[in-house]
Amino acid sequence: MRGDHVSEARLLAVPAAADVVDGELVDDETAGAEVVVHTDRDRHLSPETVAAIEASVADSTRRAYGADREAFTAWCATEGRATVPASAETMAEWVRHLTVTSRPRTNRPAGPSTIERAMSAVTTWHLEQGHPKPNMRGARAVLNAYRDRLAEEKAEAAQARQATAALPPQIRAMLAGTDRTTLAGQRNAALVLIGFATAARVSELVALDFADVAEAEHGYDVTVYRKKVRKHTTNAILYGTDPATCPVRALRTHLAALAGAGRADGPLFLRVDRWDRLAPPLTRGGRPIGDPAGRMTAEAAAEVIERLADAADLSGDWSGHSLRRGFATAARAAGHDPLEIARAGGWVDGSRVLARYMDDVDRVKNSPLVGIGL
Numbered sequence: 001m002r003g004d005h006v007s008e009a010r011l012l013a014v015p016a017a018a019d020v021v022d023g024e025l026v027d028d029e030t031a032g033a034e035v036v037v038h039t040d041r042d043r044h045l046s047p048e049t050v051a052a053i054e055a056s057v058a059d060s061t062r063r064a065y066g067a068d069r070e071a072f073t074a075w076c077a078t079e080g081r082a083t084v085p086a087s088a089e090t091m092a093e094w095v096r097h098l099t100v101t102s103r104p105r106t107n108r109p110a111g112p113s114t115i116e117r118a119m120s121a122v123t124t125w126h127l128e129q130g131h132p133k134p135n136m137r138g139a140r141a142v143l144n145a146y147r148d149r150l151a152e153e154k155a156e157a158a159q160a161r162q163a164t165a166a167l168p169p170q171i172r173a174m175l176a177g178t179d180r181t182t183l184a185g186q187r188n189a190a191l192v193l194i195g196f197a198t199a200a201r202v203s204e205l206v207a208l209d210f211a212d213v214a215e216a217e218h219g220y221d222v223t224v225y226r227k228k229v230r231k232h233t234t235n236a237i238l239y240g241t242d243p244a245t246c247p248v249r250a251l252r253t254h255l256a257a258l259a260g261a262g263r264a265d266g267p268l269f270l271r272v273d274r275w276d277r278l279a280p281p282l283t284r285g286g287r288p289i290g291d292p293a294g295r296m297t298a299e300a301a302a303e304v305i306e307r308l309a310d311a312a313d314l315s316g317d318w319s320g321h322s323l324r325r326g327f328a329t330a331a332r333a334a335g336h337d338p339l340e341i342a343r344a345g346g347w348v349d350g351s352r353v354l355a356r357y358m359d360d361v362d363r364v365k366n367s368p369l370v371g372i373g374l
Contacts, residue, residue: 064117064121065117065120065121065124065125068117068118068121068122069121069122069125071118072094072118072121072122075094075097076090076094079093081093084125084126084129084131085126085131085132085134086122086126086134087134087135088134088135088136088137088138088139089138090134091119091122091134091135091136091138091139092138092139092141092142094122094139095115095119095139095142095143096142098110098115098118099115099142099143099146111150112143112146112147112150115143115146116143119136119139119143122134123136162317162325162356163317163318163319163320163321163322163325164309164314164316164317164318164322164325165322165325165326165328165329165330165357165360166192166196166305166309166318166322166323166325166326167326167329167330168245168330170309170312170314170326171192171193171196171245171326172242172244172245173312173314174192174305174308174309174311174312174314175188175189175192175193175244175245175308176244176312177308177311177312178308180253182276183257183261183272183276183278184272184276186250186253186254186257187254187257187269187270187272188304188308189250189253189254190247190250190251190253190254190269191205191269191301191304191305192304192305192308192323193240193245193246193247193250193251194208194222194237194247194250194251195301195305195323195324196247196323196326196327197222197235197237197238197247197327198222198224198233198235198237198327198344198345199235199323199324199327199328199341199344199345199346200224200323200324201228201298201320201321201324202298202299202301202302202305202320202321203227203298204224204225204226204227204346205224205269205298205301206267206269206295206296206297206298206300206301207225208222208224208267208268208269209265209266209267209268210255210263210264210265210266210268211265212224212268213251213255213268216236218236218237218238218239219236219237219238219239219247219248220236220237220247220248220251221234221235221236221237222234222235222237223235224346226346228346228348229346229347229348231346233343233344233345233346235344237251258270258278261278263278266293266294266295267291267293267294267295267296269295269296269301270293270294270295270296271290271294271295271296271300278294279293279294280294298320301320302319302320305318305319305320305322305323306318306319306320309322324345325357327341327344327345328341328345328347328354328357328358329357329360329361331344332357332358332360332361332362333361333365338354338358341354341358342354
């Protein structure tokens, strides 16, 4: 619905009250000045500007919010309730519905974090349409009771789901069975080791181009654009002590393989099919799909990590985020400063997610039980 996109873009384009600084406030002397009435033209956003504003929101977030809003709309229609603006009672009943209704994919109700996201999707929807946020006091009480019940039942959903950390021993196991004589094997080794060494999200990893890689005396410098914090980090990729897990050697081998296939610019990580063909054309219904240059998708990169962990018979919850979490955990265990870890991985200052990764190490190393003579 284009109208929804325009309203969302307009909301993002207008500063919130918290964004206004004192220097922008109007003096009382202007209280009697003529009030400017904005016309439809003043409120107009071109399709190009709407698209530019939309691009600032991650595709995954936009898709998730869209699905949550559709589900809320369908439930309201079934219950005979108004969607927007929604009453406090509607919000409380809807959240209770989410806590007791099994989802088709998992055959169990949504977890607390998923419900939190759905609540956010609906409250922001109100703002986009010019309404105040609905009263969420009852809805939050329902969600808190749900958290307590899950914790008492020792349910898996009681704790936030986290990707298993890919630490050096696990990475060695993942790569041990990789055939590095093939284009796919060489790419996968470089993908895993550069992903770990740069603490990159898979979306950041597959966005790398040849131009982002520079050979250096210490190995390589790889410049990653961290979209969440909107800045570049240049990561020094150093030689590893084990040739099998050395990111410099893996990247050099991968670059040489690409050069042999006639690739010297464009995407660094390309799709490879089962016949080891580089960047084969993809079609659906006779129409070309995928990046025409052959760039891998973030989903494909995550699948590589999951598949390698599965082939190595590693237990845990493996995903594209395993490399990023593994970097933070391993670096902290090696005694590196949290600030330097955050800078290298593009975490925002005071990141709660990074702090949680640090806690995995610090809760043991800095435990009050250490050295007390038990």
